[in-house]
Amino acid sequence: MVDISTEYLGLELRSPLVASSSGLTANLDDLKKFEASGVGAVVLKSIFEEEIIRNTQDAIGKMAASRFIYPETMEYFEYDYDEIQDPLGDYLKLIRDAKKTLSIPIIASVNCVSPDGWMDFAERIEHAGADAIELNVFVLPSDFTRTCEENESVYFDVVTKILKKITIPVSIKIGYYSAALGMMIQLLSETGIKGITLFNRTYNPDFDIDTLEFTTSNVLSTPGDLSTSLRWVAIMSNRVKCDIAASTGVHDGAAMVKQLLAGAKVVDVASAFYLHGIDYAEVMLADLKTWMQENSYGSLKEFRGKMSRDKTYNPAAFERVQFMKYFKDR
Incomplete structure (x- = not known):
């Protein structure tokens, strides 16, 4: 038997596979179903900063126009009032119900672009029983009036404020647009957060050339998307003061093994479950165990990071960005 348990964000996980x-x-x-399939933890679907702010403002307006006239009515999230559409209350209820039902860690998720207007809801997430919270932050550097320093300060402002609000572990999920990505990841790891996820998957716009209407493209990742996160997990492993989670492009057990070899503590998967079903987690974990047995590894720590930049026989492989070796004879 092999031991595939791990620790992530200070939480004990029975496996490194995270939904x-x-x-x-x-x-x-x-x-x-995810718990039955063997995943180590689940990250709930993100609730958006704009959604939190909008629904809070809408609810305050409705309460002011109704019989809710006292300051205590800010507790409306807990009130069963059919006229108030309450996605925030639904989110908190999902956390409470999941904690009552499941034994694996429940990680809440907030998609945010600023540190303002939603922080109080993070406290409610903690009070509802979430084991941790993941902040999904991505600032596209498309505003020509903002410097790279101003764009990247958003990540640090969000982290600084959230750490003052809650006591449960905080992780941050970021993109790879940065003029100094390695340094930014390293500095983020020194803020007091418990984990960094590399990388989030963004909305990719497309448009129809006949109707000239916008559409979405590449909603799901492909196995080819693995390389970017694999590179940076390997480069940053042993260079940060928090856990690293690998995300995007993990479609089978072999890809999960690669990310663990690169140095990831856990591996986040979504697209593979859409394509193959939730119980595909069982297949991925079985492949991990088989590989460990075939290579005589008894636990994850025996091989985690073995192919990271600092430990591999060829660290330059992760930092070379040209194809000279492969195309010089063609």
Whole structure:
């Protein structure tokens, strides 16, 4: 038997496979299926900063126009009042129900672009029983009036404020757009957060050339998307003061093994579950165990990071960005 348990964000996980934030982690029935399939933790579908702010403002307006006239009515999240559409209350209820039903860690997720207007809801997430919270932050550097320093300060402002608000572990999920990505990841790891996820998957716009209407493209990742996160997990392993989670492009057990060899503590998966079903987690974990047995590894720590930049026989492989070796004879 091999031991595939691990520790992530200070939490004990029975396996390194984490169900990433997606529509599949938005209801209790699917969360139960994920637990039955062997995942180590689940990250709930993200609730957006704009959604939190909008619904809070809308609810205050409705309460002011109704019989809710006292300051105590800010507790409306807990009130069963049909006229108030309450996605925030639903989110908190999902956390409470999941904690009552499941034994694996429940990680809440907030998609945010600023440190303002939603921090109080993070406290409510903690009070509802979430084991940790993942902040999904991505600032596209497309505003020509903002410097790279101003763009990247958003990440640090969000982290600084959230760490003052809650006591449960905080992780941050970021993108790879940065003029000094390695340094930014390293500095983020020194803020007091417990984990960094590399990388988030963004909305990719497309448009129809006949109707000239916008569409979405490449909603799901492909196995080819693995390389970017694999490179940076390997480069940053042993260079940060928090856990690293690998995300995007992990579609089978072999890809999960690669990310663990690169140095990831856990591996986040979503697209593979959309394509193959939630119980595909069992296949991925079985492949991990088989590989460990075939290579005589008894636990994850025996091989984690073995192919990271600092430990591999060829560290330059992760830092070379040209194809000279492969195309010089063609």
